[in-house]
Amino acid sequence: MKKLRTIGRLADLTDAEACPRLVIKVGSSLLVGTDGAPRSDWLATLVGEIAAAHGRGQEILVVSSGAIALGARRLDLSRGGRASLADAQAAASVGQIALAGLWADLLAAHGITAAQMLLTLDDLEDRRRYLNATATLGRLLAAHAVPVINENDSVATNEIRFGDNDRLAARVAQAAGANAVILLSDVDGLYDRNPKAEGAQLLRIVRGITAEVHAMADGGSGSGMGSGGMTSKLQAAEIAERAGIALAILNGTHDAPLGRALSDGSGTLFMPRASGNVGRKAWLGGRLRLRGALVIDQGAARALHAGSSLLAAGITAVEGSFARGDAVAVRDADGAILAHGLAEYGAGECELLMGRHSRDHAGLLGYAPRSAVIHRDQLVLL
Incomplete structure (x- = not known):
């Protein structure tokens, strides 16, 4: 080519x-x-x-x-x-x-x-x-x-x-x-x-x-x-x-x-x-309508820029009402949008898991957890 x-x-x-x-x-x-x-x-x-x-x-x-x-x-x-x-x-x-x-x-x-x-x-x-x-x-x-x-x-x-x-x-x-x-x-x-x-x-x-x-x-x-x-x-x-x-x-x-x-x-x-x-x-990076947002701490932001998925431990707030598979924004504490991604959990589950280590997720959810809140393959940095 x-x-x-x-x-x-x-x-x-x-x-x-x-x-x-x-x-x-x-x-x-x-x-x-x-x-x-x-x-x-x-x-x-x-x-x-x-x-x-x-x-x-x-x-x-x-x-x-x-x-x-x-x-x-x-x-x-x-x-x-x-x-x-x-x-x-x-x-x-x-x-x-x-x-x-x-x-x-x-x-x-x-x-x-x-x-x-x-x-x-x-x-x-x-x-x-x-x-x-x-x-x-x-x-x-x-x-x-x-x-x-x-x-x-x-x-x-x-x-x-x-x-x-x-x-x-x-x-x-x-x-x-x-x-x-x-x-x-x-x-x-x-x-x-x-x-x-x-x-x-x-x-x-x-x-x-x-x-x-x-x-x-x-x-x-x-x-x-x-x-x-x-x-x-x-x-x-x-x-x-x-x-x-x-x-x-x-x-x-x-x-x-x-x-x-x-x-x-x-x-x-x-x-x-x-x-x-x-x-x-x-397609994901250019989306104009998002169902909600996940606010993350500085450590999670650094991890995203290093190519990692978004884990629940780095989430400090959940905004909006969204279901699994919906597109959401990822924001820092100052309100800057860092990324768009497809959520692996709904808003209620994200609120339950935010700030918690992955080892706690099965007990909180009552079922086997997913590997990330937003997998890096379903996330685009802006």
């Missing part, structure tokens, strides 16, 4: 040898005008770039926002269809047809078949459904189609939804085994402070999302049309980097936005970890 060239700069995202599989996310404010009508001329220039990438051997997946905005216009709903959950669901139901047709017609003009996939949070949080999505995406790409993916907002609720397509794009990249993600937005990238502030500097390369990097983000959506801001983009970058996937934020407001941004290097490239998690651990 040929070894891929390493992605080290924005221009590498158009190189089929460095980036054979690429996810492109398009925000609502780019695809839909303030009047609620699609920006068809702009989208045609982007589709032309996608067709060019397709022609040079890259496999492209598109995560496209815009269904709610398009549907709201057709239903004459206030506040862009976001006045209530019912309005958003209705607008999405109507707008998704228009959105899919828009992409299908423009790609067909270049001889490319578009495929539609509507996903919910549970489709990528449940392991079996995640693998089903992976299989479908792989087959579509093998057939040279371009999957166009969106959250299924017609059935998603506030409790079970991604809430923004930035994080959806990163999770899709994991499921599809992509090399990179491009988030097209109405901003140039990540600045070291509010971009309106005097002396604000655009960060061209970011190596690792730290607390200092998070502090630079603004959680709002500048257009008021989308649901994501810089905070959601950094969360997407974290998901991607853990899986060894590069992620870039580019300004998409210009015609043919990929070529313009990549040619002059204007944007922010978040570098992947040198050895990212793959397979089950990538």
